[in-house]
Amino acid sequence: MAKFQYIVIVGCGRLGSALANQLSKLGNSVVVIDRHQSSFEKLSSEFSGFQMEGDAMELSTLHQAQVKKADCFLAATDNDNVNLTVAQIAKTLFNVPTVMARIFDPARDDVYRQFGIETICPTALSSQAFLQALEGQNRENNS
Amino acid sequence: MRVIVIGSGKMLYFLAKQFATAEQHVTVISEKQTECTQLSRQLDSTLVICGDGSDPKVLNDAEAFRADVLLSLTPYDHNNLVACQIADKMFGVPKTIALVNDPDNTELFRKLGVTVAFSATKIIAGLIEQQTGFQEITNLVPVANGLVTITETKLPEESPVVGKSLLDIPLPSNALIACLIRDDRVIIPRGQTTLQAQDKVLVLTQPENASKVLSLLTGHE
Known part of the structure; x- marks a missing residue:
């Protein structure tokens, strides 16, 4: 990853705040958007970016966050449909070069991956991790 | 013609009632359990499904693969967009219609593949003006x-x-x-x-x- 990118993160839950903390610590310029002020309590003291209280589904919020200047846009709310919608807005309306969305539902993940939205599916990732760990266990037992 | 309507409340009921004629087959999808029970009692020839209309599994149950039109009328724009896109991309529904609650999203929805995106706010504001x-x-x-x-x-x-x-x-x-x-x-x-x-x-x-x-x-x- 190139150094010092301008990154917009939507949703400051467990995932959003972890990403914001880490990316800010690495020296990037980070804006994190959430509907509830209280969500920003999860940001650590190492976070030196901006917090924005607002609904990312409203275009004015995204304009205010200067999404058109962003190098990277991460959709990390707990709602799959919101993530898919804001990711597509960032991609088609604001032409952000790197756009990623977290999608819980593997079926939805499949569809949207097919039409060019970069998605991260925690369900698929954890099942993979479980299966790999299980395989490792079995190999150990057999040897 | 086969029509799928996603939504809730009076609008869903009256639309389903109006559409359900001899030539048209209507399936309604609502997330509210009690409403679904009531709808299925009120609407004789209509299939009522309880679930999230933007969930591919629910759309499959609604036989979206042979629907001619899908209308998504929930109060949340993101649910309407995703329901229309999944109907289009995954099930090949030829015509999708979305209610746009935030008038600013109308153009965007059309750009993202929704056949007809209409804003009730815009229509009413225009009428009043x-x-x-x-x-x-x-x-x-x-x-x-x-x-x-x-x-x-x-x-x-x-x-x-x-x-x-x-x-x-x-x-x-x-x-x-x-x-x-x-x-x-x-x-x-x-x-x-x-x-x-x-x-x-x-x-x-x-x-x-x-x-x-x-x-x-x-x-x-």
Whole structure:
């Protein structure tokens, strides 16, 4: 990853705040958007970016966050449909070069991956991790 | 024709009731359990499914693969967009219609593949604006997905265009006086036709020009 990118993160839950903390610590310029002020309590003291209280589904919020200047846009709310919608807005309306969305539902993940939205599916990732760990266990037992 | 309607409340009930005729097969999807029970009692020939209309599994249960039209009318724009996109991409539904709650999203939804995106807010705001500004207007109908408006208005005595021929009226280029109704007779006007007070005029315009053209015809701001 190139150094010092301008990154917009939507949703400051467990995932959003972890990403914001880490990316800010690495020296990037980070804006994190959430509907509830209280969500920003999860940001650590190492976070030196901006917090924005607002609904990312409203275009004015995204304009205010200067999404058109962003190098990277991460959709990390707990709602799959919101993530898919804001990711597509960032991609088609604001032409952000790197756009990623977290999608819980593997079926939805499949569809949207097919039409060019970069998605991260925690369900698929954890099942993979479980299966790999299980395989490792079995190999150990057999040897 | 097979229609799927996603939504809740009275709008869902009355739409389903209106659509359900001999030639049309309607499936409704609502997330509210109690509402679904009630709907299935009220609507005899309609299949009612309880679930999230943007969930591919639910759409599969609703037989989206053989639907002709899908309407998504929930109060959340993101749910409406995703339901339409999944219906389109995954099930090949030929026509998708979405309610857009935030009027700013209308253009965007069309760009993202929704066949028809309409904003109730915009339609109502337009109606109110027109009705309060011009009492002579009796009808305002958007056609061709809202690209063109047909308006009926009666020319008042003080109208600046009364006594003028169509050729002498400085109408914008994307507006047309299509028809006159004078004493219950229909006149298809030509350039030489002269307008009279009390004429009913049918005007075709693009929506952004509608109020300009109407001010010109009625003399009201």
